[in-house]
Amino acid sequence: MVRLDFNINFLYAAHLKAVNQDKVNTTAMQLNPYLSFNGECEVAFKFYERCLGGKIEFIMPYESKPAEYPVPLEWRKKILHATLRVGDQVLMGSDVPPDRYQKSQGFSITVGLNDQAEAERLFKALSEKGTVEMALQETFWAIRFGVLVDRFGIPWTINCERPA
Numbered sequence: 001m002v003r004l005d006f007n008i009n010f011l012y013a014a015h016l017k018a019v020n021q022d023k024v025n026t027t028a029m030q031l032n033p034y035l036s037f038n039g040e041c042e043v044a045f046k047f048y049e050r051c052l053g054g055k056i057e058f059i060m061p062y063e064s065k066p067a068e069y070p071v072p073l074e075w076r077k078k079i080l081h082a083t084l085r086v087g088d089q090v091l092m093g094s095d096v097p098p099d100r101y102q103k104s105q106g107f108s109i110t111v112g113l114n115d116q117a118e119a120e121r122l123f124k125a126l127s128e129k130g131t132v133e134m135a136l137q138e139t140f141w142a143i144r145f146g147v148l149v150d151r152f153g154i155p156w157t158i159n160c161e162r163p164a
Contacts, residue, residue: 033109035093035154038101041079044152045093051125052111054086062095108147108155119144119160126150126158 037044042059049056063076078095091109096102113119123136123144129151136146136158144160 030090032090032092033107035091036096036101036104037079037093037152038098039078039095040152041082041093041095044150044154045079045082045084045091047150047152048084048091051122052084052086052091054084054091056082057085058083104153104155108157110157110159113144113158113160114163116143116160119158123148123158126156 035041035044045056045059048054059082060080061076062071062078062080065071065080075095075097079093081094082092084091084093111119111122113122120136123146127148127150131149132146133149133155134145134147136144139145142159142161144158146158147156148158149155
């Protein structure tokens with residue numbers, strides 16, 4: 001099974017919860033990556049659906065917006081919002097108008113796996129036409145670990161930890 005995570009220090013979050021238990025909102029919360037694309041959201045999400053074994057649950061083009069929110073003709077087929085479910089995780093994204101698009105930086109989507117063959121398959125699939133920043137390899141903490149930026153400019157980390 002594929003598990004998507006942000007590179008966030010969850011131990012620190014658990015520490016904060018323990019220290020500030022009476023101050024922390026106890027409402028259930030889910031953090032989801034929201035990816036921005038420069039006109040390739042639909043193609044990217046279909047690619048991720050195939051690579052990750054997920055299911056696109058929702059995809060809405062800009063032309064679906066109410067009339068009071070005009071969209072340039074050439075942008076009407078671009079994606080206003082997309083949702084991809086992978087197991088119990090959700091990946092979301094949209095096409096951002098060219099004048100507001102910025103290259104992804106400062107984060108990566110981490111895929112945690114416990115199957116070496118699946119880690120290798122996924123790394124190969126996601127790196128197709130992308131850039132490998134660290135080849136998938138054994139490390140002191142993982143059977144397989146690698147870093148790449150896919151062909152859409154999204155950074156990924158593949159981590160297949162050693163069994164306990």
